Amino acid sequence: MLTTSRARGVGSPRSEPPSAAGVVVATVSWWLDPLRQDKGGTIVRRPSRGWVLAAILLGLVAVLGLAACGDDDNSSADTSSTASAEITLRLGYVTTADHPYGVAINQFIKDVSTASGGKIAIEGLASYPGGDVPLLQDVKGGAVEMASVSSAVWGTQGVTCFDALQALGLITRYDLEKEVIEGPIGKSMLGCTSAAGVHGLAIHEGGLRKPLGAKVALTSPTTFKGKKIRTPASSVLQTGISALGADPVTIATLPEIYPALRDGTVDGMEANLGLVQTLKLYEVAKFITANINLWPFPTVLVMNQAKWDALSADQQATITAAAEKVPGFSIGIFTAPSELPATLCSEGLKFAIASDSDLSAFNKVSQEVITELSKNAETKGYIDQIQALKDALPAPAAPAPLPEGCTVTS
Numbered sequence: 001m002l003t004t005s006r007a008r009g010v011g012s013p014r015s016e017p018p019s020a021a022g023v024v025v026a027t028v029s030w031w032l033d034p035l036r037q038d039k040g041g042t043i044v045r046r047p048s049r050g051w052v053l054a055a056i057l058l059g060l061v062a063v064l065g066l067a068a069c070g071d072d073d074n075s076s077a078d079t080s081s082t083a084s085a086e087i088t089l090r091l092g093y094v095t096t097a098d099h100p101y102g103v104a105i106n107q108f109i110k111d112v113s114t115a116s117g118g119k120i121a122i123e124g125l126a127s128y129p130g131g132d133v134p135l136l137q138d139v140k141g142g143a144v145e146m147a148s149v150s151s152a153v154w155g156t157q158g159v160t161c162f163d164a165l166q167a168l169g170l171i172t173r174y175d176l177e178k179e180v181i182e183g184p185i186g187k188s189m190l191g192c193t194s195a196a197g198v199h200g201l202a203i204h205e206g207g208l209r210k211p212l213g214a215k216v217a218l219t220s221p222t223t224f225k226g227k228k229i230r231t232p233a234s235s236v237l238q239t240g241i242s243a244l245g246a247d248p249v250t251i252a253t254l255p256e257i258y259p260a261l262r263d264g265t266v267d268g269m270e271a272n273l274g275l276v277q278t279l280k281l282y283e284v285a286k287f288i289t290a291n292i293n294l295w296p297f298p299t300v301l302v303m304n305q306a307k308w309d310a311l312s313a314d315q316q317a318t319i320t321a322a323a324e325k326v327p328g329f330s331i332g333i334f335t336a337p338s339e340l341p342a343t344l345c346s347e348g349l350k351f352a353i354a355s356d357s358d359l360s361a362f363n364k365v366s367q368e369v370i371t372e373l374s375k376n377a378e379t380k381g382y383i384d385q386i387q388a389l390k391d392a393l394p395a396p397a398a399p400a401p402l403p404e405g406c407t408v409t410s
Contacts, residue, residue: 084117084118084119085118085119085120085121086119086120087119087120087121087311087315088121088122088123089120089121089122089123089145089146089303089307090122090123090125090144090145090146091105091109091122091123091124091125091144091145091146091147091148092125092128092135092138092139092144092146092147092148093105093124093125093126093128093135093147093148093149093299094127094128094131094132094135094150095126095127095206096126096127097124097126099206100205100206100207100330100333100334101148101204101206101299101330102124102126103333104204104326104329104330104333105124105148105301105326106124107325107326107329108122108202108301108322108323108325108326109122109124111322111325112318112319112322115318115321115322116315116318119315120315120318120319122146125144128144128147131233131252131253132149132150132152132153132232132233133153133156133233133252135147135149136149136153136154136156136157136196137157139198139302139303139304140157140196140197140198140304141197141304142304142306142307144304145303145304145307146301146302146303146304146307147198147301147302148204148299148300148301148302149299149300149302150206150232150234150297150298150299150300151165151166151203151297151298151299151300152166152232152233152234152236152237152297153232153233153234154192154193154196154300155234155235155236156233157195157196158195158196159192159193159195159196160192160376160378160379161188161189161191161192161378161379161382162189162192162203162298162300163236163373163376163379163382164373164379164382164383164386165180165181165189165203165295165296165298165382166234166236166237166240166295166296166297166298167236167240167295167366167369167370167373167379167383168239168240168243168244168294168295168365168366168369168370169293169294169295169362169363169365169366169367169369169370170295170366170370170383170386170387170390171208171295171296171386171390172208172293172295173293173390173393173396174205174208174331174334174335175393176386176389176390176393177205177208177296177298177331178327178328178331179389180386180389181202181203181204181205181298181327181331182327182328182331185382185385185386185389186202186203186327188382189203189382190202190203190300193300193302194305197304197305197306198302198303198304198305199302199303199304199305199308200300200301200302201301201302201303201319201320201323201326202300202301202323202324202326202327203298203299203300203301203327204298204299204301204326204327204329204330205296205297205298205299205327205330205331205333205334206296206297206298206299206330207272207274207275207296207297207334208272208293208294208295208296208297208334209270209271209272209293209294209295209296209297210270210271210272210288210289210290210292210293210294211224211268211270211288211289211292211294212268212269212270212271212276212281212285212287212288212289213227213267213268213285213286213287213288213289213352214261214264214266214267214268214284214285214286215267215286216267216268216287217287217289217350217352217408217410218268218287218289218352219289219292219352219353219354219355219358219410220354220355220357220358220361220362220410221244221245221361221362221365222245222361223410224241224244224245224246225244225245225246226245226246226247227245227246227247227267227268228246228247228249228265228266228267228268229241229246229247229248229249229266229267229268229269229270230248230249230250230251230257230260230261230266230268230269230270231248231249231250231251231269231270232250232251232252233250233252236373237270237295238250239369239372239373240294240295240369241270243365243368243369243372244362244365246267246268249265249266251266254279257269257279257281258279258280258281258283258284261281261284261285262283262284268285269285270294270295271288272297273288273338273340273341273344274340276288276344276349277340277343277344277347282344282347282348282349283348285349286348286349286350287349287350287351287352287408288344288349288350288351288352289351289352289353289354290351290352290353290402290407291353291354291359292354292359292362301323301326303319341402341403341406342403345402345403345405345406349406350406350407350408351402351403351406351407351408352407352408352409352410353407353408353409353410354410355409355410358410370383
């Protein structure tokens with residue numbers, strides 16, 4: 001029987017925010033997905049997708065040249081010009097600026113500065129220490145004015161309206177997710193953030209997740225059975241992992257993942273190709289399932305409610321207009337071709353291909369999870385709306401082949 005027990009929050013809101021110079025640089029994780037799912041529920045491969053981040057914002061020569069972790073340049077935060085600003089706001093997020101979250105946030109910062117003529121400056125606090133739960137508590141308590149907080153952890157504060165976004169097997173395509181987070185569904189979900197004392201501005205994506213196995217390819221519920229799977233502090237994700245027959249093991253921060261896989265503390269995790277590359281998880285995990293997506297990994301851009309209320313109507317309008325561009329921009333990060341599959345192949349990662357019977361078994365478990373989550377009337381309403389959009393999507397394009405010699409079948 002499935003359960004949906006809530007993960008508990010960590011600590012209490014802090015009275016002092018981190019300074020730009022004092023922010024700890026956390027491990028980068030970029031996310032990539034080469035999969036699509038047809039409207040009948042069968043998961044199939046599509047051409048590899050990624051985010052040529054440099055081409056979008058930074059003008060770097062290659063995505064894979066970006067820093068993955070241990071970046072020494074942690075002396076300054078991302079900022080818009082404050083010289084002529086009438087108001088300066090701080091915006092915390094747990095990844096580095098080069099992560100897809102950071103790329104979308106920095107574009108938002110620039111859009112706000114441009115639209116306001118420099119009168120509204122936003123200081124981006126990348127690599128915010130402690131993780132998403134403390135960050136949510138800090139923006140709720142006013143220690144930092146703005147934040148982008150993973151949708152997975154809102155349940156720790158009693159907010160469940162984002163659960164439908166990460167229901168197992170529901171959203172497995174970027175085109176579907178774009179319609180959800182950019183349209184009326186996403187806007188409705190943002191209204192729930194008021195229960196946590198914050199004002200919702202936008203939902204943006206971090207990359208669809210898939211099964212990563214240390215020693216065994218996780219291609220079916222049978223292969224998940226009895227395995228210990230790293231899971232964030234999220235009841236909805238833990239529900240999905242438990243339904244697959246595995247034991248969720250909460251590991252909140254990225255630097256702890258590598259040793260956990262290496263030492264056998266966990267047997268696998270939900271991940272994506274960029275995360276595997278930047279954390280060098282291919283050294284301690286050998287199989288990623290190419291034709292299964294579990295769920296997306298969105299984050300929610302918010303502002304402390306009291307700080308929002310203190311803004312003028314014009315300031316609110318400027319920030320709102322800039323935030324409306326964030327969802328689509330974030331999805332666009334993942335739609336540029338990438339050589340990451342070939343790179344990971346050369347580093348020893350194998351792409352496991354789930355069989356048709358495996359996919360059917362996954363779909364069956366997905367429906368069980370959706371039924372369980374639908375016991376919450378609010379979540380059911382969102383699930384039904386998302387499913388309707390999903391059913392209306394055209395069939396996916398034919399998938400591109402994965403690197404030769406790097407696939408294994410179940």
